[in-house]
Amino acid sequence: MNAEIIVVGSELLTPFRQDTNSLYLTEKLNQLGVDVRRKTIVADDQKQIAELTRVALSRSDILIFSGGLGPTEDDLTREGVAEALQLELQRDPEMLAAFEVRAAARGWKMTANNHKQADVIAGAIVLANSNGTAPGQWITRKHDGRERILLLLPGPPHELKAIFEEQCMARLRTVLPTQFIVTRVLKITGIGESQCDARVAPIYKGYTDVQTTILAGAGEVQLHLKTHADSIDAAQKRVDKLVEEIENELGDLVFSDTGESLEQIVNYYLQMRNVSLAVAESCTGGLVAERLTSISGSSRYFLGGAVVYSNELKTRFADVPAEMIEKHGAVSEEVARALAEGIRKRCGASFGMGITGIAGPTGGSAEKPVGLVFHALASEAGVEVVRKIFPGDRKHIRWFASQTALDMVRRKLM
């Protein structure tokens, strides 16, 4: 079974807006064992919507429309699909009455435009919208002897998601062949994409029944594994076995096999070991702290720290001797060590992290190029330092540095 997603909206053909509903829909459809074979973004134009619907019906089992169900003149999905199917639009009097009640309760006045949202394609099942006005519509249609499903959903993501989750998933399950899909995500840091693939490809290639996708970002590689089988147990066992083999190969390069971010993992370890952390950041300018505190509950073991962008603050907040900065430069192993030790003591933390480097684009030299970063992790037992030269622009370098710093903490606590 395959599906096609049709996103309706002229604003999604400007440089400013991008469809995201299709990512959500794809994830859900994949869970049901349905592949997405095409996505189209089409303007608010009845003729174009109708023409696209006719073509899509000839090639795809499920057509999902996102958007174009609102009250304005530009909202033409209902009209376009009805035209393609040569069906009438019927104004639903009960729905209209419900709109009136709802509007009255909020002190709004229903305009004539709003009535349009009660137009239902003849024979459609109405999917009530708990987060908005325009309902979704579910239409079945025989085409070339095969059953097709057309699903009209509103564009606002929270409306679309609620309707799909509550009213479409279960309904789709009853019409789709029974199959069980299991997915797992492995997250890896400390190795590049091609190196990683060279090590794991010989393993996953032995699992032709598991679909493996490798994705890479700054300082992180992800392996997405997916399989389907006749029972949930059989599918789960298959994926778990592959995960085990990959983890045996990659060892502690894998930081998560259940989808967490690196900051979540670090927060988890800090909590588990009942230890605290403080950071003194120069080139990352608060990014490590920001990532750690993005996790709710992090205040229990992440104490905080200092953004010591100026040399004076390195001394004032982390007790780095001014002479040391003078002698070795602010970007040096010595200063990184002193930052880590200094912030640890100042904050009374179990661990102290110090980061200093050159994020660029200016400030580099032959000896100390843009991208050079020293990361130091101090504990009672001593200080460890990792020196790296990261590629990319300012944003990339800062992200890489934060990733490396968090990974040092993870490895220490593992």
Place this chain on the structure above:
Amino acid sequence: MNAEIIVVGSELLTPFRQDTNSLYLTEKLNQLGVDVRRKTIVADDQKQIAELTRVALSRSDILIFSGGLGPTEDDLTREGVAEALQLELQRDPEMLAAFEVRAAARGWKMTANNHKQADVIAGAIVLANSNGTAPGQWITRKHDGRERILLLLPGPPHELKAIFEEQCMARLRTVLPTQFIVTRVLKITGIGESQCDARVAPIYKGYTDVQTTILAGAGEVQLHLKTHADSIDAAQKRVDKLVEEIENELGDLVFSDTGESLEQIVNYYLQMRNVSLAVAESCTGGLVAERLTSISGSSRYFLGGAVVYSNELKTRFADVPAEMIEKHGAVSEEVARALAEGIRKRCGASFGMGITGIAGPTGGSAEKPVGLVFHALASEAGVEVVRKIFPGDRKHIRWFASQTALDMVRRKLM
């Protein structure tokens, strides 16, 4: 003139990857006066690519393909387009030789697969790829008596952008009707989208020749203005006049009329006034510092500061009296004031910013709900405080708070 963008790649039909090239291409095409009428994401499938090319040729003047030009078996854009146009693919011997030289220089071995990237559609202009191997291709074709342009570009964004910028923009200008497009972006903070629109709609509705788009994010509204005219001067004057009228209406709610981010504007003001800033962040956890230091050169006037997530650090780094925290709570106007004053003195900065609040989802109460944030800005002249209750989740609340804090600094320095 209109264009259609065809994005080729099965990975873009998974939940994990999203096309972004089309946003860049749309922006550039709009600058040339070309509208994008449709975007399609199609799988790595020669038959589907060919069929889509045939249909698109019948309705659009310019077809831009992104992706599918690499060396693997899955890269089939060349083959699909050649099939649709019923043209031959010809392997370019000079290009092949250049690939060999390049590979040898890097110590790589060319594989047979790589040769494929030298396949050129008969009659195409080759667009050299300075950032990668696969070149772009420019094909012209008469269809129903009208000239069509087909542009094949590689998928990696930095390769696509370089080729489009350097080799396609000027070439497109020569074939497109002369028109001059001018755009401007106004960025606004401190007012919601609907309130903003209510105030400016009566103005921009008087400019039917200027296309106005209103966009809203967390703590920021953007107005995108675009017009075209027979001369660049005429277009510029028209947009500038509208900008002036809107700025008269909105006053200092507009923080930028040339596209800068709020952190860029704050950095700019700090530099212009030759003053320095330090921040003590609790609930934003380093976000304000991270945003300010994301701007290259910010180290000259942003000194740094402290992430005082724990109460103890509020005292240790910003001299907030422990009794004050005890008495009023960490989230209080008093503590925000003390943070701002404390960090200013500690860092020897002209201005000190203190932020304390409840980012949620836990930690709220009836008296102090999730979303409550106090922002304080201290200078020699005294301390100002802004109290807000922000809607949304943890991420939204933190972003709103950082936006409010940065805006306080902007207003102070304006």
